Amino acid sequence: MNAIQNSVAPLIPARHKNVNRAEVCDQNFIEFVQQWDGHVQRKPALDESVLGDSLCSARDFLDLFESQMISRHLDLMARVLRVQQKVFYTIGSSGHEGNAMVARLTRHTDPAFLHYRSGAFMAERFRKLPSSDGKRLDPIMDSALSFAASKDDPASGGRHKVWGSKPLWVLPQTSTIASHLPKALGTAVAIEQGKRIGHQLPIPDDSIAICSFGDASSNHATAQTAFNTAGWTSYQKLPAPVLFVCEDNGIGISVKTPNGWIERNFSERRDLDYFYADGLDLVEGYEQVARAVHHCRTTRRPTFLHLRTTRIMGHAGTDFEIEWRSVEELMAVEAGDPLLRSAAIGLESGLFTKESLLAQYEAIRKKCFAAADEADRRPKLTDLADVMAPLAPYTPAKVMAEATRADFADKRLAVFGGDAKLPENQPPRHLAILINNALHDLFCKLPETLLFGEDVAQKGGVYTVTKGLHKSFKNARVFNTLLDETMILGLAQGFGNMGMLPVPEIQYLAYFHNACDQIRGEACSLQFFSNGQYRNPMLMRIASLGYQKGFGGHFHNDNSITAIRDIPGLVVGCPSRGDDAAMMLRTLAALAKVDGRVCAFLEPIALYMTKDLYTAGDGGWQFAYPSLDQAMTLGEERVYEPESRDLVIFSFGNGIPMSLRAARQIEAKHGWKVRVVDLRWLAPLNEAAIGRHAGECTRIMVVDEGRHSAGVGEGVITAVVEAGHGAKPLRRVVGEDTYTPLAGAALLVLPSEDDIVASAGQFV
Numbered sequence: 112m113n114a115i116q117n118s119v120a121p122l123i124p125a126r127h128k129n130v131n132r133a134e135v136c137d138q139n140f141i142e143f144v145q146q147w148d149g150h151v152q153r154k155p156a157l158d159e160s161v162l163g164d165s166l167c168s169a170r171d172f173l174d175l176f177e178s179q180m181i182s183r184h185l186d187l188m189a190r191v192l193r194v195q196q197k198v199f200y201t202i203g204s205s206g207h208e209g210n211a212m213v214a215r216l217t218r219h220t221d222p223a224f225l226h227y228r229s230g231a232f233m234a235e236r237f238r239k240l241p242s243s244d245g246k247r248l249d250p251i252m253d254s255a256l257s258f259a260a261s262k263d264d265p266a267s268g269g270r271h272k273v274w275g276s277k278p279l280w281v282l283p284q285t286s287t288i289a290s291h292l293p294k295a296l297g298t299a300v301a302i303e304q305g306k307r308i309g310h311q312l313p314i315p316d317d318s319i320a321i322c323s324f325g326d327a328s329s330n331h332a333t334a335q336t337a338f339n340t341a342g343w344t345s346y347q348k349l350p351a352p353v354l355f356v357c358e359d360n361g362i363g364i365s366v367k368t369p370n371g372w373i374e375r376n377f378s379e380r381r382d383l384d385y386f387y388a389d390g391l392d393l394v395e396g397y398e399q400v401a402r403a404v405h406h407c408r409t410t411r412r413p414t415f416l417h418l419r420t421t422r423i424m425g426h427a428g429t430d431f432e433i434e435w436r437s438v439e440e441l442m443a444v445e446a447g448d449p450l451l452r453s454a455a456i457g458l459e460s461g462l463f464t465k466e467s468l469l470a471q472y473e474a475i476r477k478k479c480f481a482a483a484d485e486a487d488r489r490p491k492l493t494d495l496a497d498v499m500a501p502l503a504p505y506t507p508a509k510v511m512a513e514a515t516r517a518d519f520a521d522k523r524l525a526v527f528g529g530d531a532k533l534p535e536n537q538p539p540r541h542l543a544i545l546i547n548n549a550l551h552d553l554f555c556k557l558p559e560t561l562l563f564g565e566d567v568a569q570k571g572g573v574y575t576v577t578k579g580l581h582k583s584f585k586n587a588r589v590f591n592t593l594l595d596e597t598m599i600l601g602l603a604q605g606f607g608n609m610g611m612l613p614v615p616e617i618q619y620l621a622y623f624h625n626a627c628d629q630i631r632g633e634a635c636s637l638q639f640f641s642n643g644q645y646r647n648p649m650l651m652r653i654a655s656l657g658y659q660k661g662f663g664g665h666f667h668n669d670n671s672i673t674a675i676r677d678i679p680g681l682v683v684g685c686p687s688r689g690d691d692a693a694m695m696l697r698t699l700a701a702l703a704k705v706d707g708r709v710c711a712f713l714e715p716i717a718l719y720m721t722k723d724l725y726t727a728g729d730g731g732w733q734f735a736y737p738s739l740d741q742a743m744t745l746g747e748e749r750v751y752e753p754e755s756r757d758l759v760i761f762s763f764g765n766g767i768p769m770s771l772r773a774a775r776q777i778e779a780k781h782g783w784k785v786r787v788v789d790l791r792w793l794a795p796l797n798e799a800a801i802g803r804h805a806g807e808c809t810r811i812m813v814v815d816e817g818r819h820s821a822g823v824g825e826g827v828i829t830a831v832v833e834a835g836h837g838a839k840p841l842r843r844v845v846g847e848d849t850y851t852p853l854a855g856a857a858l859l860v861l862p863s864e865d866d867i868v869a870s871a872g873q874f875v
Contacts, residue, residue, distance in 0.1 A: 209390025327363020551656020646707025802834025
């Protein structure tokens with residue numbers, strides 16, 4: 112490369128201060144080819160080494176170089192057409208074109224989670240699979256449609272510029288800070304897990320997961336948790352065939368990575384196998400990449416490929432590097448352009464003449480601009496319903512049919528130990544036991560179901576909610592993980608990608624905040640950004656909410672439900688009683704299985720063991736296990752005293768038994784008949800039902816243990832007002848804007864029965 116750098120640097124004294132470095136790099140390539148005067152060797156046959164004894168054949172090189180040029184001209188096209196509002200994305204791949212080697216040396220059935228500088232990877236992977244009419248799929252047109260945000264974009268349907276393809280197993284994503292690494296590792300683990308449980312994988316059994324990212328992103332906490340888990344898995348000799356590809360260009364936007372940092376940080380990790388490859392040189396780098404891929408596929412160990420790249424033309428089209436980097440530095444970087452090295456290989460090998468190479472370069476440019484013009488004429492997303500269509504698919508009849516399917520009687524008898532021990536033949540039980548029964552039933556019904564998290568296996572969870580599952584379904588389906596919520600949810604996405612139904616447990620709601628982006632930025636966005644082509648179904652269980660007396664503080668009494676309700680597409684259910692919990696679990700599992708939905712099941716910790724409602728020993732909060740033909744419609748509320756019209760109380764979770772007890776006092780004190788509505792579903796809220804109940808009652812109250820400034824109540828009140836009932840007397844009983852303290856002090860900041868009664872008194 113030094114010879115090339117020395118030959119290029121002096122070429123451009125007249126234009127070296129050009130702000131548009133894309134023009135500079137484009138002209139650099141043309142002039143480099145025009146002025147090349149090296150030695151031409153004997154032209155190799157297609158199956159011979161392109162130069163010397165390189166593993167890269169002439170055939171390999173010709174395809175790879177074409178993919179590199181396609182990627183480059185897509186970048187150049189985007190920079191030109193951005194100012195004409197024909198292109199809406201200019202984070203390019205220039206300098207990273209060596210990742211085409213990774214695409215060539217892997218399979219199109221190896222799931223790929225890609226860095227945003229993956230144009231050459233995609234162009235090369237397109238070669239792997241012909242279209243239905245026998246012709247090669249067109250990476251240029253597909254990319255142009257994506258750049259133009261066209262509705263015809265086959266990756267996302269115009270929702271975002273993402274590298275993605277359903278037939279090529281490139282899962283669309285928008286990760287910019289390595290938040291895709293946990294789900295990539297999770298997918299690698301899932302490939303092996305599927306074999307253990309006899310699950311039919313959608314890809315070959317010896318597939319690997321590919322995950323690319325930048326050197327700067329490797330420092331992010333989310334990336335580090337994936338590396339740590341990969342090592343933790345490898346240390347225990349558990350297969351995890353993931354190929355981490357660190358595309359090291361030495362800079363993150365404007366912050367430089369210290370020289371040698373990536374090698375120093377990753378080359379000596381005993382449980383993460385390190386390989387280096389020169390991504391700037393197809394002759395040198397090809398065998399290096401091949402060794403890493405072969406190692407990952409054959410050993411099934413997590414593998415770290417340190418791919419040398421560079422970054423030319425800036426971070427994006429709006430990044431005018433000349434404003435903050437010296438001209439000399441920019442020229443040195445641009446002289447290391449991998450396309451210059453590829454041009455030299457092509458000319459030296461005799462595979463190209465100067466004229467034929469420039470002709471191909473310009474022909475590709477012409478194709479890219481023609482594709483962009485065509486993409487600009489294609490339809491855009493102009494209808495809100497179209498935009499949102501893939502976000503939250505719901506087929507009610509199919510979901511209910513699956514939720515109430517009961518064709519696993521023999522399996523149940525074996526697991527529960529006979530007809531007499533079936534849960535529906537037991538006396539009424541409290542919440543924790545009925546959740547446990549429902550989970551056993553789900554595992555009998557759905558062999559692809561997996562439950563995992565901290566302490567869920569032999570111990571049965573902190574509150575014994577998963578007790579017995581490990582004994583019944585063994586370690587292949589019920590297992591403990593390391594203490595890392597981010598990775599628990601990354602694993603869940605991986606299992607979902609491979610067609611399984613994961614049931615991850617987050618031990619407390621407060622712990623979810625450590626890993627929220629795995630749901631917000633990754634899991635719930637997949638169907639949206641893939642236009643419904645990909646899905647990662649999930650039923651996430653979270654021990655939640657407050658009112659734990661004498662224990663916890665804010666880590667174990669967390670009422671921050673807003674953080675979950677704000678995630679687009681997420682279904683959030685919160686039962687207050689055991690029979691509802693069982694029916695809700697059936698529906699959530701069906702939503703995940705049938706529609707690919709990501710679901711959160713909030714389990715009120717304080718109600719796990721609650722047996723009584725009004726007085727000690729009354730057993731009023733224990734319920735019979737519902738028969739298998741009973742499930743809950745998404746959004747369906749439970750109503751207590753539906754004929755009462757003096758006051759309606761809307762609440763959920765812990766607020767329901769409190770409201771029922773308060774209702775007795777309110778009736779005794781004011782003579783009002785009180786209707787209590789258990790919302791049960793917190794996202795999406797059933798606004799129609801809320802409006803209906805509000806319209807039928809004289810007074811309205813919302814009991815919400817969420818905080819004053821951020822809870823569920825705002826959504827309820829908005830539904831009331833938008834239904835036209837805002838003029839009615841309305842009160843809200845809500846938690847305070849503070850962290851929850853320890854012990855009895857917690858009850859000072861959470862709503863109480865006395866608060867509900869007192870608030871009712873203010874209607875008078």
